[in-house]
Amino acid sequence: MTDLAQTPLADTGGRSLFQLAGMRFRRNRAAMAGCVMLVAIALFSYLGPLFVSHTYDQVFPSYVTIPPSLEPRPDTSALQEVMEGIAGRARVTLKEFAIDGETFTATITSDKPIDPRATRYFDRANEFRDTKVVATEADGHTMTLSGQVSREYFPFGTDSNGRDLMVRVMLGGQISLAVGLLASLVSLGIGVVYGATSGYIGGRVDNVMMRFVEILYSLPFVFLVVVLVVFFGRSFILIFLVIGAVEWLDMARIVRGQTLALKRREFVGAAQALGLTDWQIIRRHIIPNTIGPVVVFVTVVVPKVILLESFLSFLGLGVQAPLTSWGALISEGANNIQSAPWLLIFPAIFFVATLFSLNFVGDGLRDALDPKDR
Known part of the structure; x- marks a missing residue:
């Protein structure tokens, strides 16, 4: 009996909320498949050029607009x-x-x-x-x-200038994914803090902050981009800063709406009774409970940002040749869809696969982080 009494008990420590959310996310097969697809696309875009002898701006005059093939040329x-x-x-x-x-x-x-x-x-x-x-x-x-x-291999064919389309798709993936993620992070950082602060404080502060958002909404997006390009010059960093500075407006309104509903909850009143400051309550209680809708919105913002970058490149304000992006490749392929359909098919496949993967991941994160399921 003494030996049994002295035997230490097994460690049965509880799991945190994020650990439980991670377990629910891993059980979602569609979300995990989306993660695998996104990782595969990222590896193809960023590591693929290391295993290809061609460069994105290398021109092959003898192989202009040739169809895709696994056979060597010529x-x-x-x-x-x-x-x-x-x-x-x-x-x-x-x-x-x-x-x-x-x-x-x-x-x-x-x-x-x-x-x-x-x-x-x-x-x-x-x-x-x-x-x-x-x-x-x-x-x-x-x-x-x-x-x-x-002997040269062109699995995706070549474009109208004789450049390897596969390498161009890899480069387009690098720029599109980078712009999409960075611009989404900019909009996430600004919009969440701004919307949570406005919704929680309320009153005149909320009124002034929301009127400022409406003023920014009224400014034409293209006009804002042109002004910034004139002042700061055309650069890759400016692209995602401009897009992120516009996309945070929607993020702020979504977070504000969530905050207006959350600040009347019992746990917020308990935090106020404990003497926590407004910023501590926003940081510890308001923002974590808005993660579900915010994450889902971010997964929608990324493909939207990619399309916005394509629009800017078409106007001559974004990525310039010989650099490219998926949006620019899709735009070019749409102009040659009858004579060279592969110029549209391959970049569109990667863009659509990324879009579906982000949607699946967003749904999985929403279900995993939903406070009602905890």
């Missing part, structure tokens, strides 16, 4: 025609042409002695590289060349 059957075109630009005649694996051999002739620097014409083409003179005959009128066939 096709072996088309190399003969390509070589004849290069020989014509070099003002020589192609006599023989043969391919052995990844190596080509060509014999060219001319009425005049051929300058060895003519090999530059062959290296300038996207199909060949490392061209060198193997032999010279007939006092320089005949020359044998050898080099490597340059």
Whole structure:
């Protein structure tokens, strides 16, 4: 009996509210699938360029608006025609042409002695590289060349300028996700504090603060952007600052409405009886209880911000070429939907997948953080 009495009890400490919310969130399969999709898209956008030899601004004149394919370019059957075109630009005649694996051999002739620097014409083409003179005959009128066939892969095809669309989609994902998240964080930080303060204090302070919000609502968004661009110049940081400075207005009104309902609750009265200051009550009780609606709204703001960034880029106030974003790629693809539908399909797939994932994650967070379910 003594041994049993002295045995320490197992640690049965309770879980915090955030731990319980995390457990409910992990049980939501749709929300977890959305998280996995968002992580996959982020890894594709930010780590994908490390495994691709092409750059986002690299132009391939020989591969303009080619459809997506997993086969290497160029096709072996088309190399003969390509070589004849290069020989014509070099003002020589192609006599023989043969391919052995990844190596080509060509014999060219001319009425005049051929300058060895003519090999530059062959290296300038996207199909060949490392061209060198193997032999010279007939006092320089005949020359044998050898080099490597340059194989390129374009799984997403190329755009109208001959740039790899897959790399462009990766770059667009980097900019769109960064602008969406940063602008949403700006609107979240300003809107939550502003709305909670206005709703909790109430009275004349609330009246003045809300009239200021309505004044900002009346200002044209494009006019505000143009003024800021004129004063501060065009930059990537300015994009998400401007968008975030506009989107916080909706956030503030939502949080204010939640705060007006929360400040009459019993736990707020108990906090006031304990002597907590207004800022302590707002920080400890009001803001945490508005997380559910706020998180759901943030998941809606991110794709909206991405579209706003696309609108600014279209007006020449956002991301400029050769930089791009998903919105800019979708806009470009919509103009070429009949001749090159892949220019619209691939960026739209990533944008729609991000949109659905954010909605699923937002619903999961709303259910997990809902105070009524605690």
